Amino acid sequence: MFADMPEDVRRRMAYLEEIDARDRDDGTPRLERLRQVPPETGQFIALLSLTAPAGRHIEIGTSAGYSTLWLALACRRLGRRITTYEILPEKVRLAKETFERTGLSDVIELVEGDARDHIHGVSGISFCFLDAEKEVYKDCYDLVVPRMVSGGLLVADNAINHRDALQAMIEEALADPRVDAMVVPVGKGELVCRKR
Ligand SMILES: C[S@@+](CC[C@H](N)C(=O)[O-])C[C@H]1O[C@@H](n2cnc3c(N)ncnc32)[C@H](O)[C@@H]1O
Structure with a gap:
């Protein structure tokens, strides 16, 4: 999965890593920054999601789709799809561009809006990556855990x-x-929860 990463994916990841590094240095306002995970976190969540039992894979907080690319590589290997939620229209635009340019649109469903308004209708979650504003983590945790299958994993960034x-x-x-x-x-510390 990592050693034979498609060239389009490798190129887009490098492009997003460059923007993210520049954003952190040049005073770009917080909400405009990509604030994406570092590559080692991308690899970590991809490996964990490969071990998830059968069920739905979701991500809360897409930004430009960097972490989604790592998760989508795992989903493609598993023959599954991932649903990712993003609230900001400009980030949705960038994420669409990311998924189209990497040929991974067929594996990814991008949902625009507050994830908390959508997760009510989701069941059978086997993997969730939570990486949104810190103020919504608890709401998301409380929504996701009851909707997870036994053995399912919830990973929260910035722990x-x-x-x-x-x-x-x-x-x-x-x-x-x-x-x-x-x-x-x-990376920035991952809270890993496995549903009993
Ligand atoms: C830290 S960034 C995500 C970075 C991304 N996971 C990555 O590593 O490439 C957090 C993102 O979550 C989005 N967000 C914040 N609250 C949200 C919510 N309630 N529902 C959906 N997206 C949300 C923000 O707009 C922002 O783009």
Whole structure:
């Protein structure tokens, strides 16, 4: 999956990595920045999603589709699709461009809007990557966990670099009898929860 990555995907990832690095340096306003995961997190979530049981794969917080590309590679291997939610129209535009240019549109469903308005109607979730504004993590956790299949995985980004903002949600997950959970020091820190 990583060693034989299609050239179009490799090229788009490199392009987005360049924009993301520049954004972080040049004073681009926060909401305009891509704020995407580093490559090691992309690899980590792709590997985890390959191990997910049968069910639906979702992502909350698409941005320009960088993390979605990693997850879509895993979904393509599994013969599954991923649904990704993004609230900002400009990010939706960039993500569409990403998916069209990489030939992965057939594996990805991009839903525009607040993920919290859509997840009510989703069941049988076997993998969820949560990477949105920190204020919505707890709502998303509370919506996703009851909709997950046994053995399903929920991975939430920024569990270490935004520990203070996410403290309540992380503590809830670590004490939640519905899941087994831990924080893994990959990238910005990943909270990994496995539904029992
Ligand atoms: C940190 S960025 C995501 C980066 C992306 N996962 C990546 O690694 O390429 C967070 C994104 O979540 C989006 N977002 C924030 N709250 C949201 C919500 N309630 N529903 C859907 N998207 C949301 C933001 O607009 C932003 O583009």
